[in-house]
Ligand SMILES: Cc1ncc(C[n+]2csc(CCOP(=O)(O)OP(=O)(O)O)c2C)c(N)n1
Ligand code: SF4
Ligand code: SF4
């Protein structure tokens with residue numbers, strides 16, 4: 029029953045590799061401006077925003093740089109900066 | 113709002129993908145099985161031996177999803193269909209049949225208003241005048257109002273939602289999961305490459321649709337009511353100009369002022385209809 | 397217990413005796429009375445299963461696909477246009493390696509509309525990975541249906557039981573219906589290679605590598621080959637318990653035969669009578685009934701490559717010859733008669749004349765019996 033391994037797939041991060049490479053703009057977080065509203069966490073399509081001990085953490089390995097977190101942040105605490 | 117990570121990072125969705133945002137809401141379900149017909153989500157779900165959705169997923173042919181879910185529901189509670197608007201064209205009889213049987217499933221239609229997976233062709237829910245690869249001069253027909261069609265199936269729960277208002281959507285998914293029988297949620301899902309706007313604007317465009325009154329959040333659970341932000345936009349003077357919503361999207365390029373007026377009239381019509389429903393289907 | 401049943405009701409009783417848990421179907425003549433009978437038995441509380449009324453055959457097979465994925469023994473039935481309407485799902489089921497059973501009451505494909513027997517509909521499943529059997533009569537329809545669950549579940553391949561419209565489906569015959577305990581002894585609880593389960597997080601059917609997918613197909617092809625042994629073994633075991641032995645083929649006076657007729661389905665009964673008559677006249681003729689179309693009993697046919705062979709077909713592949721004519725012709729030289737398409741009656745007299753002409757060497761490569 030070798031076929032079973034082709035028919036069935038198990039959850040894994042990074043199905044498309046480290047999608048951080050897709051980025052042209054990088055979200056930069058400013059803790060001082062952050063009001064901890066969780067908007068970035070709720071709307072990040074990649075699920076690469078976490079809020080740990082009242083600090084926003086972005087997983088740059090996978091963040092695609094879509095810019096949604098920055099757009100939805102009511103406090104302008106996330107700025108999109110061109111990758112170098 | 114605690115959203116367990118359902119769609120794992122590093123998946124193949126485009127930047128700013130609305131399905132990717134919407135899928136987060138499934139995290140509030142207890143032990144769900146997700147049935148996915150052909151569509152962008154087929155790709156987003158990843159490639160064997162890996163999958164990017166951290167839930168049991170059954171991939172099925174384009175037109176079959178609610179029926180397969182019906183079969184699964186004979187063994188399990190919390191079977192969810194996650195499908196595109198296109199699947200409601202080709203699979204319309206499947207969807208309707210499942211609703212008529214009042215199958216114990218939840219169907220979420222993530223509506224990006226075209227067949228995106230095959231390269232942006234028009235669907236039954238594509239907006240009037242929107243350009244797609246098969247309607248290069250703009251769609252000539254109206255957008256079909258799926259949620260109202262489903263409402264007329266007299267099922268226990270029907271709602272509209274938007275990826276721009278996740279709290280409202282999550283609340284509706286939670287509520288639906290507690291109801292036995294056929295539940296339907298029509299989720300508005302603006303798609304950056306398909307609608308031609310910047311990937312950062314998915315949530316904003318979704319909100320503009322609601323704020324301009326073009327997309328209306330409502331719910332039926334025995335009573336019919338306008339919900340969430342849309343309550344405020346009953347009052348036309350509170351709405352943002354419709355052109356703000358339309359002009360941000362490349363697919364509406366070349367829209368005339370008369371076109372905009374026509375769209376406005378259509379929107380007014382829908383509001384009037386929903387108003388009647390709210391006053392008529394009301395247990396209170 | 398011996399009782400009088402139509403082929404369709406025999407299938408319905410077999411489904412009940414096989415302890416099927418989910419049945420879903422859409423009405424189409426001449427399949428309808430199978431599922432009506434099942435619905436009736438469920439409603440009366442004689443059968444512990446759920447009947448799902450659907451809006452199409454595509455959904456009927458989709459529903460049982462879902463319930464079978466969840467581990468429930470499942471069954472559907474259809475005919476002709478219904479089979480074609482569910483065609484996409486047929487392949488999805490077999491490529492998912494999911495055991496389940498479907499009865500196909502063979503019927504003409506329109507236009508013009510025609511509800512009578514013709515095997516062309518069933519033959520469209522040939523390449524899909526379904527095991528395909530064809531019953532000669534109501535007893536075989538019952539027996540094959542019971543065996544089908546066991547065979548399907550031990551190979552992880554879906555199983556189609558074919559029966560001719562009206563000639564078998566609606567003709568009442570004496571049928572020996574086994575009792576539940578004996579069937580339980582023969583048919584264990586459902587097993588399958590994998591089961592979708594909310595507590596086991598995996599996906600079924602997402603995009604996979606081309607080469608791996610091709611490897612999957614090769615394994616399926618090999619399992620189809622393996623199915624030949626399983627079918628004969630299960631048929632033998634069935635014979636031991638119920639006194640009626642089954643297998644890939646039925647050999648009727650073939651051992652010493654100089655002439656062999658190959659065919660499948662209900663009319664084999666009339667053809668056997670014609671064989672008897674010719675035998676009485678001293679003509680060494682026999683009949684090889686293909687009980688299974690897939691897997692194809694190639695090795696059995698190869699054994700007869702030194703005989704003169706006639707294939708009588710009730711299906712035709714446009715642009716070539718009769719479907720079984722092609723299949724058998726790939727193994728041994730044969731003549732091919734295409735008869736009884738679109739429900740045309742072919743009886744004992746026809747067979748007698750056909751076989752006489754065959755023996756006299758008067759038949760061309762492909763003859764239309766009209
Ligand atoms: C029977 C059938 N016809 C056509 C296709 C090709 N196809 C795959 S996905 C798709 C469009 C999907 O559109 P939608 O349901 O709106 O989902 P989206 O990709 O927009 O998320 C089409 C036409 C198919 N898979 N099956
Ligand atoms: S840029 Fe996009 S992907 Fe990156 S953290 Fe922000 S929302 Fe997530
Ligand atoms: S959206 Fe802005 S303010 Fe809110 S939590 Fe994120 S960074 Fe902080």
Ligand code: SF4
Pocket residue numbers: 125126127128129130131132152156224228229303304305306
């Ligand atoms: S085309 Fe649109 S819906 Fe499809 S994956 Fe890309 S962003 Fe998502």
Ligand SMILES: [Mg+2]
Pocket residue numbers: 196197198222223224225226227228235
């Ligand atoms: Mg779509």
